[in-house]
Every structure is written in C-alpha cells, then in structure tokens.
Amino acid sequence: MSRALAARKHAAGRDYAVLLSARERPLALVERWPRRMWRVYLFDDRSWRTRMIDLKPHGTGMLLAQRNTRWQFSGEQQHSYGKWDVQETTTVSADGQVEVRSEFAGPRGTPAESLHDRASGPSSIPVRRFAAPVEDFLCPVPEFGDWQVFAPLLAQQGHEPGTTVVLNDVSVDEGSGPLRATGIEQLLSPGPCGTPNGPAVVEPVDAGLLRITSGQLAVSDPGWTGNPRIVAVPAGEFPVTLSLLRTARGVDVAAARVTFLDVPPREWEMALRPDEDLELLGDGRFYGVGVDTGTAAFMDAARTVNEDQLDEDVFLPLDGDGRLSVELPGPEPQPNLIAFRAGQGDGTYPVWIGRTDDGQVGCVVVDFQLRSADGAQ
Template sequence: MIFDSLDVSYGEMWGPHRGTTHPEPMSRAVAARRHAAGKDYAVLLSARQRPLALVESWPRRMWRVYLFDDRSWRMQMIDLKPHSTGMLWAHRNTRWQFSGERGHSSGKWEIQETTTVSADGQVEVRTESAGTRGASTDPLHAQTSGPPSVPVRQFAAPVESFLCPVPEFGDWQVFAPFLAQQGHEPATTVVLSEAPVDEGSGPLRATGIEQLFSPGECDTLDGPAVVEPVDAGLLRITSGRLAVSDPGCLGGTLRTVAVPPGEFPVTLSLLRTTRGAGVAAARVTFLDVPPREWEMALRPDEDLGLLGEGQFYGVGVDTGTAAFMDATRTVLEDQLDDDLFIPLDSGFTVELPGTEPEPNLIAFRAGRGDGAYPVWIGRTDDGQVGCVVVDFQLRSADGGQ
C-alpha cells in the first residue's frame, strides 16, 4: 500500500492488548505533556482506517515501534535507543510468522527472526521456530539468546542504515520509513492528520466520598447493599507524616500526607451484599469537621496534568492489604504472616501495635484485592487536613456501583 497521509491518535501503552485501536485513548495535550516530562505514551499511525504502526515512547528516551501488515496483524517489533551520534538506533528488530488467524490472535508464532545491531554496525540475525522456544509475541519472550541449534547469521553493515532522527513531539514522519518493512510505501510527502480527542473532565474527581461512610442501604450491580461504618481503632502519628501503603511492600517512595501528631480514629466502610462483605473505603479523621474540598494525595514526582480521563495516582496493593501508618513505621517481613495476613483471613482489620510512644499500624483488607486505589485528602475551610480516605472503588463516586 502506498500512502501520502497518516491518521494520528494517542493513548496509553498497549502492553499485551492485540486490538487495532487504542484501548485507552488520550488527548494530544496530555500526550504532549507526557512527552515533555519523559513519561510513557503511545502513538497510533493509521491509513485508510487500518493501523500501520504503533509507536511507544518509553522513559529514558527509548522507543518501540510495532508494525502491522495489510491484515492489520502486528508482525514486527523494533526497539530504538539513543546512539552516540545523537540519533535513534534500531538495535533490535523482531519479526514473526504465524500459521493463521488462531496463531496470531493467541500470540503463538511459527517463526521468529530477531536482528540485533551493535553500536558500530555488527549485525546478528537469529531465526527460531516454535519448536525451539515458547513462541510468544510478548516482548518479554522476544529475547536474543537461544539454544545452540538456533540458526545465526553474523555480518557487518553501515550503522547509518539503522539510525533515524529523534522525533520532536508531533514529528511522526520520522517513523514513516519503517512502514516499508511491512509493504507500506510512503509517498515523497506524508501529511499527518491528528484525530481530536476531548480531554473531558480530566483526572478522577472525588465526588460523594462522604456517602461511602453513611450507614444505610444502597444499590450496586450485585443488587441491594448495606453500608456499615466500623471502628478500626486509633492510629498513632508521631512524625507528622501519615503514610498509606501496602504493609507488605514498604520499599520505595511512600504516599504520605502532612498531618498533626497525635492519636486519630480510623473508620472502615463495610459494604455488605448477598455475596458477602468487603471494605469499600477506609478513613482516618484528624478534625471532626466536614471537608470543604477533596484533593488527590500525590507523591512529589506525580503531576495531575499527565493523567487522562478518569485516571488517578493511588496506593498500589500487591498483598490484598492496605494500611494507615506513621511514615517512620517499619515492618518486619518475617512477622507479617502471623501478625497481619493470617488474622485478616478472619477479619477486616488488624492493628500492629507499637510500644508507646512509638507509632502503631492499622491494616485492612483492600476491597477489590490487588490493584491501585485513589487516596483523597479532605480539607477544611482553612485548608487543614480534616481526613484522609482510601477508596477501594466497590462503589462509584456518586454512591452507586
């Protein structure tokens, strides 16, 4: 196919998604802000309503290009990184052959050819069949090492033939020459046409958070439910920093909020349905005053301007458990099972005490298990922190599902 124009759209990185349009589209403005901040996003280049290339921008100025054939099958993956010349260097190029539609849809290739290029133009081509490897187009499986029986060709080539300019945002014609590798020939001039995407209302907003803790009946997709606020004890803060975290994953930068020292009540919102009960939200209250406004709890490296429609930064949960604690509180991993995870099998919350005046920790089951959940700061009229809430999203912000 010869093309003289490309339709451009933006979205989140696709990962294992095998569709032909963005599963999570993004406005140009958000993508541009991510580009400037060195954050990841994806660009889809299409022609005549068919995808030709998916370009992923990775941190540290790395790029990945997926190429599609005339059937809109993803057939090739090119990894690029900065070269000493100041250009991008296609250091790895992986092609796949499939036996048919079923093999492609499941990611099971018959032949995989991987070309790796060194910075000075030394080329190695490695060809594998499904019988020599686990046959998957997952990037984690697209490796360059293999058993000795895999055929390998080695030769030298001008490294210039593997270089391309580093694109400024919007300069996607840079990647047009790659499309010829799947039979899509660019015309002398290629015009870009960007699909408009409304930014909408932007990142997730906190509306109706108070309803999460209002006792009584409500409706969910699972049918009628009952909200039951439960006292989970007093949280002792000594450092003036509240941390919200998975107690089993305390490494890295914690999500913290500046709060006064002292002891403050923790309340769980239990949502009881015919299918059982779960923790819909957890709150620690610092002032007995209704919040005037809510804001998302952010880490120093997080920027709301980089979020798309309905997105949020939140606390990551990998053990099905979250906790409120003082930011200085430590946890011994070898005590977690006996002191925390096993007790939570038969309850919704557990306290890991600290010898007074040391801080304690109050943990609770995350309503949906592992995942990421928004943390909201409720501020009073004069800007003080009245409460902090982690919402496990068993109900929507307006009180429904």
C-alpha cells in the first residue's frame, strides 16, 4: 500500500504493515495492530524470518517487548515448512520478570515434549527465570514513519549497529483507490459477454418477491446473520433478480439485485458499516458481504433465521437439487428470505447501492465478480 494510505490507517488505529529493507534484502516486517500493539519479524542474512517480537503498551507510555520468539532451522527446506530445530521464547512481565523457554524438535520436526506431557506433569522443557530492569525491554511508541525506534531490534539480529541504521520510505504509486462501481448495470444486461474464462451469456431470471417490513434490508450469508450489511429501504414487496452466467463449464450466479424503484440509478455507492472508511482501502479493495456457506441472501434486517431449517430448506435445495435460489417464507405478513448461490463459492463480495437523482435507494446489487463490472470483452 502507499505511504499515504498507511498513514491514514495509522491515524485511525487500523492495522497495516511496513517492510524495512536494505540493498533489496528484507531486515524487518513491522505490523501495526489495533489496540496500540505491534509485531516485528526479523530476517537474517539469508532473508529467513527467524525472530518474532510482540510489543504491547506499557504503563510508562512506551512499548514493552513482551514476547520474543527465536527459531533455528537446519536447512532451507525446513525453514520453508516452518519446521524449526530450536524455538526459544522469552516473555517479560510489566515489572521485568523474565522467563526464557527453549524447545527442541523431535525426530520428525515436532516438539520433543507432547501436549499430554505438558498437561499431565512437570515440564521437561528447559526454562530459565530471572529479574531484569524492565527498561531493557522498552522502546518508544513510533509516530508514523519513525521506524528508527526499531533499530535496536535490528541490531539484535546482527544487522548494522542501531545508531547507524537509516530507514527510508520507498515511494509507492497511489493507484486508483478503492474498487469503483463502473458498469454495474451490465452485470444484469442479457446477452453475450466476455469473462476472464472466455465467452459467456448473461441471462437475468426472476427469484421472487422480497418482503421488507422494518425498512431495513440485510445482505448476509444466511448461515452467519450476526453482522450483515444493512441498507435503509422502503417497506413493501420488491422483485429479486439473479444474473445467470452461462459458460462452457455450466451456470453460475454472477450477481443478485433487489429493485425498489423502477428508475435507472444515477450513481452507485458501496454499502458500508458505520465503522468503515473508504479512505482506508487500498487500490481495488472493497468492504463486502462475507460468504462461508457458498450462499448469500437478501432479507429484512428484523428477520430471524432458525438454523435448524437451513440445511433442509436452504442449503440442500441449492446444493443437492441444483437450484440457484430458494425462498424461506415467513408467516404473513412477516418478512421472508431469498437465498441464492454465491458465484462460485465462499469469499467476500461487494454490495452496491444504486441511488436515483433525488438520492433514494433504487436497487441493491451483490456482484460475485465472475466478469468484469465494466463490461470489457
């Protein structure tokens, strides 16, 4: 990501990562985590990642290197598979109590002490405990770009002395910003089109009427309805349309739309949660609906889902019966649920709100990203 984007994430308390390198060789990967925590991975002269340091806020206002894990590998293949010979973990308490625990791999690359041994009796892993000045494990909290504070950690790895390390940013192209809603209308336009996998034909089909009573549409995986994408919409019954994409390999659902006004949208916007910020997205990235059951759904935000019904009434018809959509009705006048296959399976997919000239919600579209949204052939 660009420096500007990382700076915005830093200011917002969001996670990001910075790679520190010298002469095109990695020195450290610095990860900024939420809740003011940091993690630093250190690399040796072979560019192997051999140390991991977790830092957390300390009462002094600085960062405490609470956990420092070091690995030794017997060869390149063992390193690539993460099969260490020795793992040494140093943990430090807030008052400077230090514990150093060394583990040695068994004959097959696993710790010599089994989980059963650890749980059922005294540990055979060598452990050293001692007190040390806590100041030895503290470092300042970096301002954005002030990676010099991590120079002493680089010195621990045997790189240049910390006092002579100069860390410079490498400029990165800002790119075109978050994913844009270009050509969404073409996702549901019938006729031939191009896809990354070759020619295809788009066929819009009716998936029924969605009943909204609360004035809020929820877009979610029907098996995971705890944190849906919510859009304020009018109450009533509204048509749901699926865009089927027919290729030589078969038929998939390329997009799903619920239409509230029979008016072409003037503009499109990404459906966001209150804590989401487009300024924090990288080039071509998006916030979307997560799918973990291969299925997505439109429903009223007040609609509850009985998980015992899902296998028989939703997942089996969509999977075993080969159907592309299914309605889970509610007793009149309660809202129903319309579920449909999510493209080619699990993932995260953008949800777009189409607004009319006067700002009303005309439709909501889920794009399963099986073809280019700009209609390119």
